[in-house]
Amino acid sequence: MPSRRAPAESTVKPAVIRMSPMAHFASGFLALGLLVMITMFPTWGAVCMVLPILASYAIVRLRTVAGRDTVTARTLLGSRTVSWTEVDGLRFDRSSWARAQLRDGSDMLLPAVTFSMLPLLAEASGGRVPNPYK
Template identity: 30%
Template sequence: MDPTARLRMNRTALFPVALLALCVVPLAFAAPWTPVLLLVPVVVAIWVLRTGVDITAEGLTVQALVGRRTVPWTEVAGIRVAPRGELWLVTTAGTELRLPVMRARDLPRLAQLSGGRLEVPAPPVRPKPAQ
């Protein structure tokens, strides 16, 4: 299997952006300075389309609204799961980089796409309740 994937936000997130744009149009023509408000839905749409993670045989590339960072597999120390389920890439230098579109439920998929470079820990064994 080719370990190349582009993980992006679901495009259905553009629907609320379109509604936001529709709501902003009347306000945008209320005064001479208010057409600037039309930039808000444009920026949000660009954020939805751009933000994501690219996984290749060379490493991971995290893209944000502004900027991109590539981390080779040799610099990946592991994945940290935050209390709210966000995933953070931990590098060998000790820095962390948030994986913006991925949650804890995506760990098996990330491990599969990593080509065996990342492992998914087994879930904790819960003791059986006494009867």
């Protein structure tokens, strides 16, 4: 029987944390609700149909990529990559998504990272993020 060894550090793939694709149903229901507005207010209703498109774009675009050495937060208009050594800790505020507290005093939103995702983040970062479930 072959022995099971831990994967080498170079073979650990970065963890990509995204919003659930099921969230597209919400933008679909929003589109259905806005169809009523088109019958009542044709001009403004048609303009408002951009909202479900923007919601679906956000669902596809927003993500956090955590590797062994860096973490990347991808937002609607750009992305930001920082080294794990720059991260002082993670915190959860009113929103359900985590914020990385950086050593320079600023913070960075980590899209789609919830408290339940911390074990995945701990594994991808090589233990730099503590696993609260252990």
